[in-house]
Amino acid sequence: MDALTLARPGRLPGRRRRVAALGVGPSFRVVVLVLTTFYFLVPLLASTIFSFQGVGGRPSLASYQAVFAEPLLWPTLTLSLEIALGTIVLTLLLILPTVVWVNLRLPHLRRLMETLSLLPLATPAVVLVLGIFAAFRGLPQFIIGTPVIVALEYVVLAMPYSYRVIDAGVQAIDVHTLVDASRSLGASWPQVLLRVLMPNLQGAILSASFLTLALCLGEYAVASLLTFNTFPVWLVQVGLNRAGEAVALSTFALVFTWGLLLVISFGTARRRRRPRVAAARGGQVKA
Amino acid sequence: MDVGTAAASASSHAAHAQPVPVELIELSRWFGPVAALDSFSLRIEPGELVALLGPSGCGKTTALRALGGLEQLDGGRVLLGVVDITDLPAHRRAMGMVFQAYSLFPNMTAAENVGFGLKMRKVAADQRRRRADTLLELVGLSTQADRYPHQLSGGQQQRVALARALAIQPPVLLLDEPLSALDARVRSQLRDEIRRIQLEVGTTTLFVTHDQDEALSIADRVGVMRAGKLEQCDTPSEIYARPTTAFVAEFVGSVNRLPGVIGADHSVDVVGCRLPLPGSGNGHVSGSRVDVLVRPETVKLRPDPDGRGRVTSRHFLGPVVRVAVALADGAEIVGTVLAAEGEALFPGTGVSVELASAPLFVVEAADPA
Amino acid sequence: MAENAAPALTSPGERPGASSRRWRQARPLLGLAPFAIYLGIFLGVPAVSVVIDAFLGSRGQFTLANIQASFSGIYLTSYGASLELSSISAVIASIAGLLIAIAISSSQNPTLRRLITTGSGVLANTGGVPLAFAFIAAVGNFGLITGLLSRVGLNPYDHGFSLYTLTGLTVVYLYFLVPLMVLVILPAVDGLQRQWFEASASLGAQRRHFWRYVGLPVLAPAFLAALLVLFVDAFAAYATADAITDGLIPLVPIQIGSLVAGNVLPGEAHLGAALGLGMIVIVALAATIYATVQRRTARWMR
Numbered sequence: 032m033d034a035l036t037l038a039r040p041g042r043l044p045g046r047r048r049r050v051a052a053l054g055v056g057p058s059f060r061v062v063v064l065v066l067t068t069f070y071f072l073v074p075l076l077a078s079t080i081f082s083f084q085g086v087g088g089r090p091s092l093a094s095y096q097a098v099f100a101e102p103l104l105w106p107t108l109t110l111s112l113e114i115a116l117g118t119i120v121l122t123l124l125l126i127l128p129t130v131v132w133v134n135l136r137l138p139h140l141r142r143l144m145e146t147l148s149l150l151p152l153a154t155p156a157v158v159l160v161l162g163i164f165a166a167f168r169g170l171p172q173f174i175i176g177t178p179v180i181v182a183l184e185y186v187v188l189a190m191p192y193s194y195r196v197i198d199a200g201v202q203a204i205d206v207h208t209l210v211d212a213s214r215s216l217g218a219s220w221p222q223v224l225l226r227v228l229m230p231n232l233q234g235a236i237l238s239a240s241f242l243t244l245a246l247c248l249g250e251y252a253v254a255s256l257l258t259f260n261t262f263p264v265w266l267v268q269v270g271l272n273r274a275g276e277a278v279a280l281s282t283f284a285l286v287f288t289w290g291l292l293l294v295i296s297f298g299t300a301r302r303r304r305r306p307r308v309a310a311a312r313g314g315q316v317k318a
Numbered sequence: 319m320d321v322g323t324a325a326a327s328a329s330s331h332a333a334h335a336q337p338v339p340v341e342l343i344e345l346s347r348w349f350g351p352v353a354a355l356d357s358f359s360l361r362i363e364p365g366e367l368v369a370l371l372g373p374s375g376c377g378k379t380t381a382l383r384a385l386g387g388l389e390q391l392d393g394g395r396v397l398l399g400v401v402d403i404t405d406l407p408a409h410r411r412a413m414g415m416v417f418q419a420y421s422l423f424p425n426m427t428a429a430e431n432v433g434f435g436l437k438m439r440k441v442a443a444d445q446r447r448r449r450a451d452t453l454l455e456l457v458g459l460s461t462q463a464d465r466y467p468h469q470l471s472g473g474q475q476q477r478v479a480l481a482r483a484l485a486i487q488p489p490v491l492l493l494d495e496p497l498s499a500l501d502a503r504v505r506s507q508l509r510d511e512i513r514r515i516q517l518e519v520g521t522t523t524l525f526v527t528h529d530q531d532e533a534l535s536i537a538d539r540v541g542v543m544r545a546g547k548l549e550q551c552d553t554p555s556e557i558y559a560r561p562t563t564a565f566v567a568e569f570v571g572s573v574n575r576l577p578g579v580i581g582a583d584h585s586v587d588v589v590g591c592r593l594p595l596p597g598s599g600n601g602h603v604s605g606s607r608v609d610v611l612v613r614p615e616t617v618k619l620r621p622d623p624d625g626r627g628r629v630t631s632r633h634f635l636g637p638v639v640r641v642a643v644a645l646a647d648g649a650e651i652v653g654t655v656l657a658a659e660g661e662a663l664f665p666g667t668g669v670s671v672e673l674a675s676a677p678l679f680v681v682e683a684a685d686p687a
Numbered sequence: 688m689a690e691n692a693a694p695a696l697t698s699p700g701e702r703p704g705a706s707s708r709r710w711r712q713a714r715p716l717l718g719l720a721p722f723a724i725y726l727g728i729f730l731g732v733p734a735v736s737v738v739i740d741a742f743l744g745s746r747g748q749f750t751l752a753n754i755q756a757s758f759s760g761i762y763l764t765s766y767g768a769s770l771e772l773s774s775i776s777a778v779i780a781s782i783a784g785l786l787i788a789i790a791i792s793s794s795q796n797p798t799l800r801r802l803i804t805t806g807s808g809v810l811a812n813t814g815g816v817p818l819a820f821a822f823i824a825a826v827g828n829f830g831l832i833t834g835l836l837s838r839v840g841l842n843p844y845d846h847g848f849s850l851y852t853l854t855g856l857t858v859v860y861l862y863f864l865v866p867l868m869v870l871v872i873l874p875a876v877d878g879l880q881r882q883w884f885e886a887s888a889s890l891g892a893q894r895r896h897f898w899r900y901v902g903l904p905v906l907a908p909a910f911l912a913a914l915l916v917l918f919v920d921a922f923a924a925y926a927t928a929d930a931i932t933d934g935l936i937p938l939v940p941i942q943i944g945s946l947v948a949g950n951v952l953p954g955e956a957h958l959g960a961a962l963g964l965g966m967i968v969i970v971a972l973a974a975t976i977y978a979t980v981q982r983r984t985a986r987w988m989r
Contacts, residue, residue, distance in 0.1 A: 054884045054897045055793050063790040064799075067783075071806070071862070077825035077832050129722040136715035146978060150726070152916075153970045154734050155923030157943045158963040162733020164947065165740045165960065187730045192812065242812050249813040251926030252940070256947050263816040267930050270820055278824040281817035288813060292805045388885050408888040415889040421882040425904045434900070435890035479886075486890060 075285065082279035094279040101276070103265055110178060111262035115247035117182035119240045122193050125186065127236070130197045131228060134206050141198075148194035151187045156252035159184060163257070178259055188253070189246050193239040200235020204228075237295055245288060337364035337522050338399040338489045340385065345394035347380055347546075354380040356546035358394070362490075367516055367523040368551070369537035371530060373569070377546040378526045379494055385524060386492050387411045398489060409438075414483030414521070415492045419499040421479055422467040428454060428478045429463040435486035453481035456515060473504040480512065484519060491516065491523040497532060509536060530570055534558065542566045559678075560597065567611045567679040574617070574651050577683065578610040586610055586680055589645060590626060591673045595680060602680065611679040617653030618672040619643065621662045625670035627651070629663050643669055734967065740960035753961035762962060765937040770969075772853050772938065773921035776860040780921075781914045783861070784868020785876075785906070791869075792876040804873070807866030815863065815927025822859045823931065826850050851932050859927055864917050871916055875909035908980050915977045919970050939966055 083090050098104065133144050154162070163184065167175050174180055206228070213227045229236065254261040270277035340362040347355040354377045362368045370378035383389040385396060387408030396404045403411055415421075422431050432453055433446035441449075454460050457477040467475055476496055483491060496512070497505045513536040516523050527533050533540045534554040541551035542565070550562045561567035568575070578588030580602045584595045588610040595602070602608060619627075619641060627643035630650070639660030642652050651671060655663070663669065744750040756762070791800045810818070825832050826843070827850050836842055849855050879902060887897045925940040932941075939962055946959035 054894050054902060055789055056894070060790045060794055063786050067787050067790075067803075067865075071810075073832070074821050074825035074862070077830065078821035081824035081831050125721060125725055129719065132715070132718040136718060140719075146981075147726070149974070151730055152919055152923075153967065153974055154730065154737075155925070155940060155966055155970070157923070157925050157940045157947070158737055158966055159730075159733050160947055161740075161943060161959055161963045162735075162737045166732045166736035183729055187726070190726075242808065245809065245812040249816060249926070251816050251929070252944065255929075256944060263926065266816050266820070270823075270930065271933075274820075274823065278820045281820040282824075284817050285809065285813065285821065289806055289809045292809055293802070296801055296805050386885075386889055388888070408885070409891050409893050411889070412891060413889055415886060417882045417886060419882070420880045421886040423883055423887070423901045423905075425901065434887070434892075437900075438891035438896060482886075482890070492889075 075282065078278050078282045079286075082275065082282050084275070094275040095283075097273070098276045098280050101269070103260070104280075107260050107262045107265040110260065111248050114178050114182045114185065114261065115244045117179070118185040118189060118247050119243050121182065121186045122189060122239065122243055123236065126190070126194055126197055126239075127229075127232075128224065130194065130201050131206060131224065134198075134201050135210060145195070145198065148198075149191050151190050156188060156250070157256070159187070160253050160256040163253075178261075181254060181257060181259055181261075184253055185243070185247050185250060188250065189243045192242045192246070196239040196242065197232070197235050200232045200238075201228075203235075204231045241292060241295060248284070248288075337520050339364045340490055340522055340524070341397040342381065342385060343395045343397065345381065345384055345396070346392045347377075347384065347389060348392050353377075353546040355384065355391075355394075358543075358546060358548055360541055360548055360551060362522055362524060363538075364522055365520045366538045367513070367525060367536065368539050368541055369525045369527060369533035370541045370543055371527060371533040371570075372543035374528060376543040378528075378543050380546075381543070382492050382494050382524055382526045385490070386413050386415050412486060412488055413490045413492055414486060414488035416476065416479045416483050416494065416496045418495045419472070419475075422475055422482075424467050427464045427466055428459065428470065428481075431467070431478055432482045432485050434482065439486065449485060450481070453485050454478070456484070456518075457481045457511070471504075472500045473508055476500065476508060477511075480515065484515075484521070488521065491521045493523065493525045495526055495528065498528070505532075512536070534570070540570075542569060544569075561679055564609075564611065564679055564681040572614055572652070573678060574612045574614060576610045576612060576649055576651060578608050578677075578680070580604050580606050580608055580680075586677065588612070588677065589649065589651065589671055589673065593673055594676045596676045596678065607683040608680050609683050610677045611681070612651075612673060612677045614640065614652050614654040616673060616675050617651060617655075618674055619653045619655055619660075619663060619669045620672075621667055622670035623668045625668045627669045627671045629665050629667045629669055631665055632660070632663055634660075639663065641669075643671060645671065737960050737963040738967065740957055741964040743957055743960075745957070753957045754964070756958055757961035757965055761937055762939075762942060762958075765939045765942050765962075766965065768853060768937055769922055769939040772856060772860065773918050776857045776864055776921050777914055777917040779857070780861050780864030780868050780917055781872075781910065784865045784913070784917075785872055785910060787865070788869050788873045788876045792873065792879070803869065807869045809866075810863050811867040811870055813863075815859075815924060816930050818859065818862055819927050819930035822850060822862070826855075826858075851935065853936065856928060856931065856936065859931065860921055860924065863924075863927075864921060867920060868913055868917055871913040872906075872909060875906055875913075879905065908983050912977050912980045915973045915980075919973050922966070922969065 082094050083092070084094075129144075133141055137144075151159075163175075163180065167180070170180075174183075209227050209231065210223055213223045218227065249263055250261075251263045251267070255264045255267070266277055266280060269280070342358060342360045345355045345358040346353070356377075358377065358381055360368070360381070370381060372378050380389055384391055384394075387403075387406060387410075391404065394404070395402055398411075422428075423434065426434065429447060429450040432450040433441075436446045436449060451460060451463060454463050457480055459474060459477050459481070462470060462474060462478075467478070470478065479496070493512070497509055500508065509532055525533075525537065534557070537554060539551055540554050540557045542549045542557065544565050550557060550566045552560075552562075557566060557570055561570065567573055576588050578586045580595075581587050581592060582604055585592050586595055586602075586608060587593075593610075615638075627645045629641055630644045631642045633640045634657070637657060638654050639657055640652060640654050641660060641663045642650060644650050653671075741753055742749055742751070744752060758766070787803070791803050794800065822830075824830055827833065828844065830850075833843060850859070883901050883905075884897055887901055892900070923940060925944060928936060928938055928941055929944065943959050943962050943966075946955050946962070
């Protein structure tokens with residue numbers, strides 16, 4: 032079997048991507064997308080409008096002003112961000128070398144690892160908390176009593192997403208050639224990782240970090256049941272009494288996150304194109 | 319995998335009523351400011367295999383897809399026989415298409431793939447299976463009928479694709495670079511078989527390729543395209559020996575571009591030889607400077623210490639030797655000589671340079687920038 | 688050579704050096720150690736503890752009482768409600784997500800695609816809390832849309848709709864399930880080769896024939912797998928339901944949550960573990976189906 036025909040679809044040499052019809056007409060697209068936009072935009076719009084409502088139904092910034100005046104806003108937000116930072120660092124430290132190693136030395140285990148990475152999905156967050164109570168009660172205070180345990184568990188919760196993103200990124204670059212080339216030029220393993228691989232994995236690292244950040248800022252079950260006052264936990268408490276503020280903050284968080292992700296996505300798309308093109312051309316030359 | 323005998327018996331099943339001519343009239347297709355097809359016209363005679371050849375982006379694939387109904391046209395008409403099918407959607411044109419790769423349905427076996435077109439025509443299952451078996455025998459894959467595409471090699475997949483296209487007895491067969499994704503050995507093997515099957519079945523065929531050898535070796539006529547236009551459409555030998563434009567002359571095969579001056583009596587002086595102007599070289603004013611295109615195999619080189627040229631490089635290619643020679647005035651000429659004649663031609667040797675026949679093509683001198 | 692270093696590991700009859708070869712072959716596996724250890728500690732240990740705890744009584748003895756209790760009364764209702772909510776929302780979301788994925792995959796507008804994929808990334812991964820509040824603001828009791836509709840005389844709450852019921856929750860769940868579906872199924876939809884469609888057209892197939900004989904069959908395994916992912920995600924969802932209903936609707940995760948947070952009677956902790964075991968079993972079942980389906984997909988696509 033010749034390698035070219037078993038290459039991943041879409042890598043045909045010299046093939047320009049043209050107008051693709053793929054069996055659905057423009058009317059299908061329009062209907063589906065209009066309905067989708069409607070369904071997803073309406074509640075968001077409604078909550079945005081709601082958040083700008085003041086007493087007597089007149090537009091006002093009262094909710095937002097109240098939110099930013101809340102004493103617990105910054106402490107809880109900071110706590111969540113600190114946890115997120117810890118989670119991201121731990122995730123990269125753990126997953127990045129593992130993924131590179133698997134792709135490099137254990138390619139036959141790639142499938143298995145992919146499935147393993149999905150394992151955390153099998154233990155819902157609530158069950159995980161149950162397990163933490165059951166098993167880790169005896170751990171020293173500086174682990175179990177502080178947000179450290181939250182970050183440690185968030186790494187596990189984020190793993191299905193972070194592993195897949197990083198794995199996809201590593202598979203997209205020709206990791207064997209890069210490692211062989213840099214090692215033959217005298218680079219040590221840390222240098223290879225830091226100076227050769229990571230720059231080429233910027234997109235994947237950024238995506239994984241961002242997904243982890245989103246998860247940490249939004250994770251509720253573990254944090255609340257372990258009684259840590261993170262941002263989403265506090266948000267729910269606010270919501271119990273001051274719905275308007277909670278809505279304002281939620282809307283703000285959603286819109287802000289989406290905008291940030293869009294910016295990052297547009298930014299990485301431009302950068303990603305270069306290493307990919309080189310890899311594709313390299314693939315052609317080899318074949 | 320001898321398809322000869324199988325083809326003989328199968329062709330009677332595979333042949334259809336009467337092969338039809340195809341006419342593409344002034345096709346135009348624009349992608350923004352770029353013309354993929356620019357008033358492109360071509361007629362394919364019944365049962366003929368025309369190869370469309372050209373550089374990447376010249377529009378050859380667009381022309382084929384327009385014939386197949388897969389491209390919107392901005393202008394022009396498509397005639398099948400005498401029927402105008404320009405506005406007919408792809409699924410009603412009944413043309414057999416073979417793509418570069420990945421066109422077999424992955425969820426069906428080879429036999430089911432081949433029978434798909436018949437299924438769309440509501441042919442009964444047992445009849446479909448029989449016809450699929452016949453065609454798979456024609457392409458030499460009767461033992462693979464119940465395999466899935468991912469279990470077949472690239473060459474085998476393309477054979478199945480060909481069988482599938484022929485199953486519906488199409489009036490026209492469209493082949494879009496069917497061999498480009500295969501490796502070299504498989505490519506040449508399959509190329510000859512495609513031609514043999516096409517001759518047996520007698521279908522009017524359009525074959526798109528960027529590989530010159532493919533085009534020249536199997537086509538009845540070759541159409542050379544550039545920038546959406548048809549430069550020349552002729553038999554392979556005419557294309558090679560009597561190009562009508564400089565582009566065709568330079569695109570097909572290799573060519574030397576040498577400075578020359580038009581002389582009296584329809585002649586041209588180039589590298590010290592006076593040669594008759596080729597048929598296409600009329601209308602040049604005596605004394606004007608021109609570029610003369612000369613094929614390497616028409617350059618006669620003999621070792622001569624007093625000769626005008628000096629060998630600068632030599633490449634042994636087996637049956638022939640390609641020799642690059644630097645001339646006194648700075649020009650360089652490349653000649654291809656038979657291995658026996660080229661034995662003494664090493665870098666540094668003085669050689670005499672002679673051009674035996676009329677040049678391939680003569681064109682206005684390109685102004686030095 | 689290293690053969691002399693570990694002669695004792697070679698079993699009689701084996702060629703000398705086989706043990707060091709085995710050792711060299713096994714060495715790359717060491718690279719997985721940090722990953723395996725981490726997962727083992729922070730996932731394996733809690734999970735196993737839950738399973739063990741489910742079978743323990745208040746005095747540490749082995750008992751099936753917890754399991755029995757977890758399938759009775761309100762807990763049984765919770766299982767029913769959770770399964771109903773998860774399956775219905777998963778099915779609806781999977782179909783909707785598939786249609787959207789097809790729409791953006793077939794579109795040649797890269798901006799549209801990026802907009803939707805990033806939006807999906809946000810909605811699928813952000814916790815249910817902001818989502819819950821957005822919905823309360825929109826269609827809650829005093830929501831904006833509720834208000835608008837009641838002014839027209841069509842207050843949905845008068846017609847049996849309530850955000851604070853299973854139906855209402857389904858609507859909210861769709862909000863993160865549909866984007867998740869889009870993200871999960873998009874690679875498979877992208878994998879539908881344009882050539883398949885064009886080839887089928889050249890063979891006389893109209894659009895609906897293509898989808899019926901090629902498109903949907905090829906997508907079927909991936910669709911089923913995605914459906915299972917959605918089901919598990921919906922089943923395990925906690926934040927959204929809690930934020931909206933504040934524990935009023937009986938769902939298994941909510942029950943576990945209240946048992947953990949309440950932590951009242953020592954026996955109840957084990958009951959929570961029994962419920963947790965139930966969740967793990969259900970999820971494990973879905974996961975096995977997912978794995979089998981994935982293997983079948985791999986056969987075609989490789």
